[in-house]
Amino acid sequence: MEAELPIVLDRASPVPFAAQLAGRLREAILEGTLRPEHTLPASRRLAAELGVSRGVVVRAYEQISGEGYLESRGSAGTRVAVRFDGRGTPAPKAAPKPATAPKAVIDLTPGRPSGEPFRDREWRSAWKKAIAGPVQVGLPPASGMPALRAALARHLGASRGLTVDAADIVITAGTSDALQLISTALRSKTKGPRILVEDPGYPTARRVLSAAGAVVEVIPVGEDGAEASRLDALGSRPDAILLTPSHQYPRGGRMPVQERLAVLDWAERNHVTVLEDDYDSEFRHTRMPLPALASLPSNAEVILIGTFSKTLSPWLRCGYLVVRGTAGERIKRAREELDTPVSGILQSALADYVDGGGLARHIARARRQYAHRRALMLDRLGTRDGLELAALDGGLHAIIRIGGKVDARVVVEEALKQGVCVVALEGYFAEAAPENGLVIGYGAPSDLELARALDIITAIIDRMAKGPGAGPT
């Protein structure tokens, strides 16, 4: 049923039309006037009725979709996603079934982006075109389809300031696949390559590299990532070093330009291949991104590892490498030998989506959503005693450091019992002394879910801080 919306915008108000419209829609949902059986009018029609541009309506729909009040169902329109009872509280659902239906979990595991792209019209149309294309019976080219490599080269030029030749791009099935490929490419006849990784760092990278035969060693890093002085002090040189210079994972800092140049200088002098994990540099919330290591003037061999897991979804299993030098040649050769694990249809659809500007538009929308959730995190946690909020400059995760006697691991267990899945900061440390805290992924939950989850987590922390004997939350 299409909703009748008696909305009047205040043309004299300084509040932008999109914000006014989002506010009216939110109110109507909270009052229970708009309910899940309602479809909202198509943006073009509502825009004409209100006498505003279509972009105003699209922005308002996006805003409250991001808050979890609406969901887009592609060609079936935009629907109300939640039912409120008129007093601004969620109406009770139908009586729970006897026995135990699994409790809905709000998942704050980091690394999960918003599910929006799969509802994007341009995304669906790219897939339709890919499926309707000429039937291919052979294998996709090992390093990736030329159309996707060319589209990515243009995209990286515009979005990351990287001057890249399409021939230097190798399509992968995501970062984990890239690390296996690199490990294979860099190994000698008798042993796997020695690869230095950050501590704290990405646990999956440690696991995947070891499983692929690399000898993994860790180097302690500071808030802003690796430091050239520590690298200079190393007794022996590794074959490669894996870094997250644009957004240290998980601490969130970024390596200053002088440090970047010093690390490249060390790598060049010691013939170390630099693996630059550029996993979420598209999402900067406060400052401009710094240039990628791969774009700085240096003769060091830098391999940039990119992924669609944050910009689109890890469900796709697709990413890319920007390669150069002899390490790049070895990687391309290894890809030929191993063959590509990436589907040709997926590559065709992605090429169309990237080239048509769909990806850039999706990233711009997602950036607004994440900025909104970041503001929500700051609002709820920014000034609480005993908690330090960090890693919020970019990306889709934040860190909460917990002081005092509250053990983050116990908070994780308690939160799960109350339907919130969150991870402890401790698991990111390999050898360095772990910090007590939580890593919160805020990409996937709606604003409502995030707010609820943060309330649950802070109530648990407050109760534990008061000590044993404090009542249940």
Ligand SMILES: Cc1ncc(COP(=O)(O)O)c(C=O)c1O
């Ligand atoms: C540091 C880091 N790099 C890369 C990725 C993406 O991995 P993949 O491309 O294998 O999905 C993640 C995902 O969480 C990550 O945290």
